[in-house]
Amino acid sequence: MSEYQVAFIGTGPEPETPVWGQSAAMAYRHAEGYDRQPACRLTACADIVAENARAFAERNGIDDGSVFTEYERMLEATSPDVVSVCTPVPTHADIVVACAEHEEGPSAIHCEKPMAVTMADSRRMTAACDREGVQLTFNHQRRVSAPSRRLVSLAAGGAVGDVERIELTTKNLFDSGTHFIDLCNAVLEDRPAEWVLGAIDYRVENVRYGVHNDNEAFVRWRYEGGVDAVAAMGDDADFIDCDLRVLGTDGAVELNPPGDTQLRCKRGETEPWEEIHTGEPFSDIPAAIDDVIEGLETGAEPELSARRALAAMEIILAGYESSRRRGRVDLPLEIDDNPLVALVESGELTPQPQSQDRE
Template sequence: MDSHTHDVALIGTGSDPDDPDFSGFAMAYHHAEVYQRLENCELVACADIVPENAAAFAETFDIDEGHTYEDYQRLLTEAEPDVVSICVPPAIHADIVVDCARAGSVDAIHCEKPMDLTWGGAQRMAQICWRRDVQLTFNHQRRFKPSWAEARDLVDSGKIGDVERVELAPPNIYDWGTHAIDFVGFVTGDRPAEWVIGQIDYREEQQWFGAHNENQAFGLWEYDDGVQAVISTGVGGSFVPALFRFVGTEGTLDVDPDGESETIRWRQYGDDWEYRAIEEGEWTEPIGDAIEHVVDCLETGAEPELSARKALNTTEIIFGIWESARRRGRVDCPLEIDDNPLHAMVESGALVPEPEPEPESSSE
């Protein structure tokens, strides 16, 4: 595609970015700030089911009032954007992505993570975008986090030999874990899993953006090249002395060891640890880097780092762990389910988490 100005629309503006909540953290504002500074992008429209939110967003980013919508389908028909950023809860990702892909004008869709509330929905939106030649990406922006990117480069350079195993300990599998499992794929070659086995505990209700997340989980999977990964999440501590540990044929590399954020350490067997801390002046803004990359790939035709193909690898592992817990056995890939196993277990009564406590009301 030749370089030109891309008309950009945002669906799901969210509420006041100075007072974010679990309805979206006003991620659209972060997206829009990046598009606004790119010379080849122009913000032309926005939509939110709360008209006041859309109006406030439009005022902030100087979007014409006539292109401010409550109904995103009217936006697609009337504004005819080239690029759409979707910043809504995951339960409606698939429906909106499919509608955008069918709109005719849309060349690229950049959607917040996780992919979708169900495995079937994740596959459906990836398939239609592939069929219609629409670039579909998901905001696993931490691939562009400086410490994570440098860790990948160190592994690629052979500092620890060939990776054989990865150990990781994020807070949960779905909301935060989609970044963590995606990063493992980023470092190990973005390959699909062959099988997954896992177990979860879900005794106290925990929802993020309308989606259930387990309290604690343990899982193991193997990629199609034989590399294995093991994950532990939630309460009860972790067997991993870092957020990530990459174990290779010649050494070990840790990311954020023992709570030291933005730090990498590595050593070959028999040697002392070498450390690399990302300094404040080296920090970049991952969401900005991610969106700039997405727009560049739209123009060059290269597969983005955040492509739907790579996100599907991550999402299959997430739902595979939950499906293994539901089935009480190992699950082979590709998954033969369409639903969300954790939600299904809650809805069937197989899991009965205690309700989340009501938030305390503030007094004037």
């Protein structure tokens, strides 16, 4: 196995008190995954706030001389093999493209999700890394967690018959929804979606990691082969009493159902629910880092590849585009922007400022 020097762009503040939606200090969580890899050595970091970078370096054994406030200088001085990008979403595209095109750029870039603000930037990142031969992955860590892998194996293995519909519920379509839509794609072995129909509500400002997010959304999309997916989004969404449900001709499997179990599976209309607990977390960032390194070692496409992340982003932004058009959107998606952001910037949507007591 090769040895990989790992660098971080965007360390964030100390991780013990994350402010979800503003700063989650994800670099610290990525670092835990690299620490688990014998082949990885944490060698450099950059953050525009110098004290944040120094604190991260001290926590992770990085030399003082490898701490920077400008990531371009970090690349020139340290030539890392792997870079984790943990900055706010609007900065992802420019940083990823600059890293990929840098003369001393890395072999792999692992970027936080969502990919970027717009469809154009999401495509631009993917194209730049493809062109430069850089492995690009996104931190959809739920796809590679043990509970999710078990869900996918049950569905793909015919435990519930032929999959007919997938249902999900989560906080919003863009920031949280990217995890679960990516997981829907995984259940169906990444078959393409054909069309998307969506409606959104955005009356109270909800900016997460620098990007506008819907307050509520209801989205339906159809995959090739006729399988439907339906998603209800919102802080108080109770569309289903689990995170994600796969319905088949002979039963159902649910992720995070009521109670203390992680999964439950019903293998026939008259059969009882079988409870399944993997003993591993729902959100497994070390498993995501394992996927990054395995891709470098084997040359195989990582589970968290840019191609797969782009498919999730297309469904998300098609949901917003459907609301803007007031009609169904056929895929592939031809727009370049983010329709929700565009509607706010044009004044067609005017969300009210958040109250101080709203999370």
